[in-house]
Amino acid sequence: MRIGELSERSGTPVPTIKYYLREGLLPRGERTGPNQASYGEGHLHRLRLVRALTDVGGLPIATTREILARVDSPDPPITHELLGHAMHVLPPATKGVATAEEEDHGRVRALFERRGWHVHPQSRAAADLAEVVATYRRAGRPLDDEALDGYAATMEQAARVDLDVIGRVTGTDEILESAVVYSVLGDTLMAVLRRLAQADESARRAGVVPGD
Amino acid sequence: MRIGELSERSGTPVPTIKYYLREGLLPRGERTGPNQASYGEGHLHRLRLVRALTDVGGLPIATTREILARVDSPDPPITHELLGHAMHVLPPATKGVATAEEEDHGRVRALFERRGWHVHPQSRAAADLAEVVATYRRAGRPLDDEALDGYAATMEQAARVDLDVIGRVTGTDEILESAVVYSVLGDTLMAVLRRLAQADESARRAGVVPGD
DNA sequence: CCGTAATGGATAGTGGAAGTATCCAAAAAG
């Protein structure tokens, strides 16, 4: 197909597709003449993936390009760590603006200890967590250990659902892509479901009989 | 205090504080002369709140202003629905770019039914959820009912932790602000904890003995 | 007391991100 059909079928304007081609988010089509190229179903799939990650996942274009490059790279992730590897592909959850104090890092290490989490305390994710903990504190709403444990336990459950869902995907080369999709869109999904669950729980506690 | 100290104590550059004053995110200080004004601890608190919501919560300036305006407004939220009300103050979780089909809305209604959620299917949050469900589908990774239920159950648990934490806050006028902080920063916290829990769960399933 | 620095407030400018618009000669379509 040519770019017009790609645009039609994906709902993306032609100039935007050209922009993604320039930026390397979408591979060029196969050249068939001086001003002709042909795109396949793979291009359409990739384009839909880009829109999902950027529009709903909220990823910047530059981050999306890096993630896709790693998803495409044929270097062999050891099967045994394929899923753990997929996590490395993911974008950082924070912008790294606030800086955490030793106090916050200590609380993060203690949390890992309590939950038996197998995570290197120097990892990027651990630093992100300390940053978020520090932000709660500075905003005047510190998180106590009970709350932190409660949220951690909740996310353990979410992670089990994630891995179950990803585990259902067959095809080694599809696993990495699906891990990215489920993880990135998962953040947005969690946020939306959490708002709904909050509203419901709030009504429930206010004494509104469910199903009323 | 004057603007220099406010800047010092909050870690925010003076020009940025002036920008927030212009944009109405921070109330003006009390005028004490033609070019002098004095700020109090309340201003410092508000400034830290703004930085928490924008830097770590990722909210745009305009959204932050609207939220703060509602937090400030003294119109009486009925105690019985104060927490549910707080949810209305919150920003939408999606940008409303993708459009869901009837199929997606149907799945959302069915989910509400299965979980006994007390939510109006025409609400903004329900539309957001349908949009996210549609995005998974278009990205070629549809969510089945089992996964959706699993995530919903997880977020019910998160919401219970949220309401427990918010419930510990005393002082009626503080509750709305804390509900906003916990909800907004909670999204980021969930995302970070989920990455960590995913990595741990992934290692666990790969046969790495925990605590090894 | 006096020179330097900081202040409140207004107005203008910057830099990055994500597209849009325009142009072109060469196909393609009706």
Next chain:
DNA sequence: CTTTTTGGATACTTCCACTATCCATTACGG
């Protein structure tokens, strides 16, 4: 055989979140 579309390059636009500059005052340090 005229009109539209195409691939590709280059230039332009819009929005956002700040920064910089300016100015007539205070405030501060020696």
